[in-house]
Amino acid sequence: MADKLNQILQKQQQQIHQPDKADEDIIQLVGFIIGDEEYAIPILNIVEIIKPIEFTRVPSVPEYVLGVFNIRGSVIPLIDLRRKFNLTPMNNTGDTRYIVMKGEDNTAGFVIDRLTEAIRIKANRIDPAPDSVGGDKGMIYGIGKREDSMLTILKVESLLKRDF
């Protein structure tokens, strides 16, 4: 009996570990467009993606903080990534979405122009951010190389960090 149990347990352990090994160097991302560029963030940082809803303006904050909005009873800030990236602001279109991202101790919504797709990319296909734009303060985690394009992977923690 005990042996059987052990066997089953071992099997389970293997099952748990195996896909892990296969997935180890694959990172899942969600891609989206801001301006002309495609960016991506790790899927695990995303709480949800919603269509634009009403928000409330907050005084004495930088322009890129549009305000706060209510998502199922919590009040969270809304940040316009176009403004944050110093692009000309644009009115919402039918494709505009809010991506709600969660970091270690902060949650915020980000306005993006449109979503592209869920992306699986191997870790060895991601190059670290170039020194000139990187550093500790940079918002870029790395550059993902794909067959036909480049992908800027953003650092969620630094997006969620208050810098004013």
Add this chain to the structure above:
Amino acid sequence: MDEIQEILEDFLVEAFELIEQLDQDLVELDTRPEDLKLLNSIFRVAHTIKGSSSFLSFDILTKLTHHMEDVLNKARKGELKLNEDIMDVVLESIDMMKTLLHCIRDNGNDTAIGMDLDDIITRLEAVSEGKEIPEGSEEVVKEEPKEIKEPEKEVSEADYAKMSDDEVEAEIERLLSEKKAEAKKKRAARESKAAKEPAKSAATPNATPTKSAPPAKKQATTLEQTIRVEVSRLDHLMNLIGELVLGKNRLLKIYDDVEERYEGEKFLEELNQVVSAISLVTTDLQIAVMKTRMLPIAKVFNKFPRMIRDLSRDLGKGIELQISGEETELDKSIVEEIGDPLVHIIRNSCDHGIEDGETREQWGKSKTGLIELKAYNEGNSIVIEITDDGKGLDADLLRSKAIEKGMISEQEADSMSDKEAFALIFRPAFSMAAKVTNVSGRGVGMDVVKTNIEKLNGIIEIDSEVGKGTSIKMKIPLTLAIIQALIVGAQEEYYAIPLASVSETVRISLDEIYTVEGRNVLRLRDEVLLLVRLSDIFGVKQVYEPGEYAYVVVIGLAEAKLGLIVDTFIGQEETVIKSMGDYLQGINGIAGATIRGDGGVTLIVDIASLMDMAKGLKVNIRESMQSKNKVKTKPEDYTILIVDDSKMDRTIMKKSIDPIGIKIIEATNGQEALTMLKSGEHDIDIMLIDIEMPRMDGYTLATEIRKYSRYKNLPLIAVTSRTSKADRLRGVESGMTEYITKPYSPEYLENVVRKNTKLIAE
């Protein structure tokens, strides 16, 4: 070790509770020295603490309580007559006992602070023998041991240090059994709920003192069934209720909408019942949970009789304290904050307010001063009033003192009302005392009062008359978690102002706004208020056409007041403060956010930082509000918006109104027109609206526009070929100002536009 720790904790909890009772009893005893019941109860406390502390081997505490007990025992048996001097010694020793208990709580032993007991013990001994009280620490007359070993003394009072091991063991056993008996008795008392006579009297003299009949009042408190609950659990419960309240608000709002849409439907009745029931239960639940956090203010008030007694002895003045409303309840967190301010105010009243007996008699007042401490509920706030019948505050003296200290300029002093002058006492480092005593005069106390009350979003009002006395009134919200708020509109934004900070709302005309040194002020009755626009503080875009009136919310915090100009009043709502997360923490002027009935977020203003922000603001409101009005004198200043989907119709209209010289802009449908209007890009003065249009028709457009209070008076002129009476009626219903049917003569249209913009042709 854990067990000991547990016993120790129990001991401390019990001891502090006992001491609180003791203080009250002792002061009462002062007035009724013959009351045997009181004496018994006091003796019992001293004895219990002695017993427990010796069990836990706190030798210093044991020694002290032991000698106290001596004195009290004699008094109880009538061998000693209590007088003021004896009371002083007893009270002092109780203070030392408290210090020791605090020391035990903090350090786990009573030796850490190294208290010297010789002096007090000498005096206690002297008192107990009926001798004169020796001043300071003289040589101790070593007669005491004999005294203690007198046969009438109880075994428990023997000197533990001199006991053999066996005796100590026996003593411990006795104490344990005593405790057990006590616990049993408590249980019995609860079960039977009957008043108990002291069952054991002569038979077991050893145990008698601890088991003498407690006073009736004490018994009532032991009968209450209570459980200790962690505050964090109550906080969590309160948060959940907060969510529920928001849900309820939402439900009410949705019900209103549904009611409008399905008027007369049968299911509405049922829905109404359910919604009402839920809203009622939620409110009850909220009150019930709030009550679990409520404590009677007696908890704070109780320490004042003793304080007044001490102060009146120290200062050599006769002072009487009258307390009323001590049963008034308020939130635990507030009770904790309110103690210090009250101490400072009362000390001030005693030191500066109440005059000495002679002066009082000269003024024709009774020799003893009177301080009244009153608490009562007023709406959603609690009011605490401290009134003394002392010499009162002299506004002129305060002004000159403040000038002398360079706190205000002479000019400021001149424009100050008496009330504002009284408020000077709350400034830091402001003291009227000629010399610093250990009671007051450092100019710190009243500043503490102000800071603490500010923290609670409370309001302080101070009133005084020279020779008659001073009255300080503090208004504090009952609870901090769920607050009533006034929702106001500032331009396009809405804000919630905590209602506890709102003292009134007024409508003023622009002529009533004066400018003093570049600041806007309003004279409201006998006060001069600084006036700011909420939209200026928060930098909201000015899109709203100012009218001839301004709406002012008078907000008060601690002693300060401010007039806040808003554009609209929305109403009163129950709000729950939600944090906006770390990302938006600590934004100036914003305390948090709340979710409104429609699911939208409204920011709650932080009154304290709002007041600070207002001070730095220099916008000439009157000018900026008038300049906008002035601009529109010539036809070119006016803008007309033509909304029609047919290009030909627009051209005809343009041709008709061209002679006026007014600026013309166009929109092709209702949706576009609304966006143009709301964007604030054009300052539109009049609109011509076609009824039949794609995307949004004229009726809907008019209805939408009228939803904005700032467009309440915008002339909307329907220009349409629909001529039926029903259509006209619908036009009126949707908020059209005029209804023109096609075809029309160009002159007619021109005249209508002129009439509605008041641009009459010369």
